[in-house]
Amino acid sequence: xxxxxxxxxxxxxxxxxxPEADAAGDGRDGGRPGGTAPRGRRGPLxxxxxxxxxxxxxxxxxxxxVGVVVVLPILWTVLLAFQDARLVDIQGMGLLGNWTLDNxxxxxxxxxxxxxxxxxxxxxxxATAGSILLGLIAALALRxxxxxxxxxxxxxxxxxxxxxxxxxxxxxxxxxxxxxxxxEWGAELLGWDDPVAFLSTRSYEVALFGxxxxxxxxxxxxxxxETWRYFPFAFLFLLARLQAVxxxxxxxxxxxxxxxxxxxxxxxxxxxMPVIALLCVLRFIMTFNKFDDIYLLTGGxxxxxxxxxxxxxxxxxxxxxxxxxxxxxxxxxxxxVLLGLYFAFFGKKVQEES
Amino acid sequence: xxDARSQVPFSRAQFEERLFGVLRWVVIAFxxxxxxxxxxxxxxxxxxxxxxxxxDPGRLWVSTKEFTLSTYEEVLKPTSEGGQGFLDxxxxxxxxxxxxxxxxxxxxxxxxxxxxxxxxxxGRHVSALFLAVYLFPATLLAVPLFVMFARMGLQGSLVGLAxxxxxxxxxxxxxxxxxxxxxxxxxxxxxxxxxxxxxxxxIRKVVLPLAAPxxxxxxxxxxxxxxxxxxxxxLFLAATPESWTVSLGLQQLANGVEVSKTVLxxxxxVLTIPVVVLFxxxxxxxxxxxxxxxxxx
Numbered sequence: 001x002x003x004x005x006x007x008x009x010x011x012x013x014x015x016x017x018x019p020e021a022d023a024a025g026d027g028r029d030g031g032r033p034g035g036t037a038p039r040g041r042r043g044p045l046x047x048x049x050x051x052x053x054x055x056x057x058x059x060x061x062x063x064x065x066v067g068v069v070v071v072l073p074i075l076w077t078v079l080l081a082f083q084d085a086r087l088v089d090i091q092g093m094g095l096l097g098n099w100t101l102d103n104x105x106x107x108x109x110x111x112x113x114x115x116x117x118x119x120x121x122x123x124x125x126x127a128t129a130g131s132i133l134l135g136l137i138a139a140l141a142l143r144x145x146x147x148x149x150x151x152x153x154x155x156x157x158x159x160x161x162x163x164x165x166x167x168x169x170x171x172x173x174x175x176x177x178x179x180x181x182x183x184e185w186g187a188e189l190l191g192w193d194d195p196v197a198f199l200s201t202r203s204y205e206v207a208l209f210g211x212x213x214x215x216x217x218x219x220x221x222x223x224x225x226e227t228w229r230y231f232p233f234a235f236l237f238l239l240a241r242l243q244a245v246x247x248x249x250x251x252x253x254x255x256x257x258x259x260x261x262x263x264x265x266x267x268x269x270x271x272x273m274p275v276i277a278l279l280c281v282l283r284f285i286m287t288f289n290k291f292d293d294i295y296l297l298t299g300g301x302x303x304x305x306x307x308x309x310x311x312x313x314x315x316x317x318x319x320x321x322x323x324x325x326x327x328x329x330x331x332x333x334x335x336x337v338l339l340g341l342y343f344a345f346f347g348k349k350v351q352e353e354s
Numbered sequence: 355x356x357d358a359r360s361q362v363p364f365s366r367a368q369f370e371e372r373l374f375g376v377l378r379w380v381v382i383a384f385x386x387x388x389x390x391x392x393x394x395x396x397x398x399x400x401x402x403x404x405x406x407x408x409x410d411p412g413r414l415w416v417s418t419k420e421f422t423l424s425t426y427e428e429v430l431k432p433t434s435e436g437g438q439g440f441l442d443x444x445x446x447x448x449x450x451x452x453x454x455x456x457x458x459x460x461x462x463x464x465x466x467x468x469x470x471x472x473x474x475x476x477g478r479h480v481s482a483l484f485l486a487v488y489l490f491p492a493t494l495l496a497v498p499l500f501v502m503f504a505r506m507g508l509q510g511s512l513v514g515l516a517x518x519x520x521x522x523x524x525x526x527x528x529x530x531x532x533x534x535x536x537x538x539x540x541x542x543x544x545x546x547x548x549x550x551x552x553x554x555x556x557i558r559k560v561v562l563p564l565a566a567p568x569x570x571x572x573x574x575x576x577x578x579x580x581x582x583x584x585x586x587x588x589l590f591l592a593a594t595p596e597s598w599t600v601s602l603g604l605q606q607l608a609n610g611v612e613v614s615k616t617v618l619x620x621x622x623x624v625l626t627i628p629v630v631v632l633f634x635x636x637x638x639x640x641x642x643x644x645x646x647x648x649x650x651x
Binding site for chain 2: 051258289291
């Protein structure tokens with residue numbers, strides 16, 4: 001029965017007009033039960049059904065907008081990925097036709113695809129872990145009130161709210177080997193021999209205890225940037241959660257002689273875990289698809305060529321829409337597989353805990 | 355037992371208590387430095403002449419003799435007078451962002467009200483669907499939107515850009531407003547209904563005024579996302595300099611050869627100030643709007 005109602009309302013040409021009539025009845029609820037129902041069917045407009053209709057009517061405009069600006073483009077991407085489409089001839093091309101699997105061949109066969117996927121993964125894991133860890137440390141440090149806490153709390157959100165283009169250029173200049181403050185101070189205070197080109201060094205040799213390591217410097221730098229930019233986000237959520245932890249819990253542990261690390265491990269962390277899990281998923285998704293930060297800092301060079309930047313390159317440098325779409329699709333599928341794995345392994349656990 | 359404890363001069367708890375007492379201040383100082391220093395550096399370089407920067411890159415202050423605002427002059431002056439035309443770009447950015455706020459709110463308010471208030475067929479799935487939007491990378495949307503807009507001749511138009519921004523902002527807006535709508539007591543709506551208000555009147559006269567703080571916060575958040583957005587501006591507007599937003603203009607400026615770094619920093623300050631001012635004015639509102647619900651999980 002619910003089904004038929006849904007269809008009816010869903011397909012209505014002017015859904016927005018309906019709730020008014022429905023709700024008008026709603027107002028005089030007790031007075032005229034079934035008064036709006038001309039047919040003899042028993043209570044065709046119960047409160048639940050009216051609510052159902054109103055709900056569908058209200059959600060329709062939002063669904064339509066999301067459908068037009070999100071769902072349709074995604075579906076079209078899927079189509080494009082299987083078509084031989086270049087930007088020049090796409091104007092005259094029909095929506096269907098020119099089917100091919102070449103795009104995927106081009107994507108999987110193109111040099112550097114697998115390494116790019118690996119880079120994306122490293123970047124995402126590093127930035128997600130970094131931002132949540134720093135956010136957690138910040139939330140713990142700012143938990144107790146102190147003079148100027150409000151001020152610091154506000155200023156700590158600056159990296160998150162400031163425009164990415166502006167802060168990326170600040171980092172670029174500060175890290176510049178020619179006139180950057182970091183290299184200047186590094187040479188003066190830490191005795192660096194040569195200026196370090198943070199954003200254009202693929203691998204940097206470090207000597208530690210007589211051993212030589214190669215570290216992917218440019219990649220680490222963009223991970224640091226991402227950590228810096230998004231730790232306020234994690235901080236906000238974790239602080240809100242921390243402040244909702246009942247005082248009694250910690251007091252009790254304190255009375256029992258638990259040290260701060262023990263209180264954190266056994267009292268606070270279990271309380272924070274659901275939020276941390278949520279943040280991990282959110283940040284992972286966001287970072288995995290991230291384009292701006294790396295494009296602005298390194299342009300995708302020096303071992304930072306994440307997939308999102310490659311999509312852009314396919315699209316704008318080669319005008320190869322089909323390959324760009326295929327590449328984006330592969331990225332989305334990989335993300336979904338990873339999330340699926342995550343929920344398969346941890347989803348149950350989190351549910352059990354909460 | 356008690357003997358053993360009194361013999362230990364320094365228990366683990368005491369030791370840690372002191373250690374973290376000190377570490378806490380170290381962390382606080384560190385956080386203050388990493389969040390504020392980049393912005394200080396940005397403002398500092400923007401009021402320095404380029405020679406002073408090149409001569410002594412490590413110096414973190416500016417002498418009164420050097421202090422200059424000519425960088426801002428160059429950035430803000432219209433291109434016809436040899437400047438970079440950032441004033442026009444500020445206008446473009448404001449237009450696209452305000453457009454995005456209005457369009458997104460119009461699209462998101464009914465949906466978030468329905469999801470939070472009304473039980474209807476598929477309601478639970480709908481709210482999950484809105485969040486699933488984030489699973490798809492902006493780059494995935496970028497390709498077809500790029501083609502679509504090229505076809506419709508909307509390429510290079512700010513209206514088109516504002517429409518694209520809806521996709522970026524609708525899910526988070528619904529999430530924020532939904533969390534607020536559920537906190538409004540049901541009984542208030544019921545009494546309005548008893549007084550003869552229709553559903554639409556209830557929303558307009560009761561729910562929306564009560565939710566004003568949340569609407570403000572959501573609007574501001576949308577504004578910030580749109581103002582800071584870069585990828586779509588780059589894709590859609592790159593070919594039409596007269597409709598560049600500030601973010602795009604600044605990035606294009608950086609690609610220019612003859613532009614000094616200090617001018618670039620002045621541009622960054624111009625880009626950053628509106629967002630930061632808005633944020634500081636409404637900080638509490640925003641942070642609460644964003645995290646409401648997080649403390650209940």
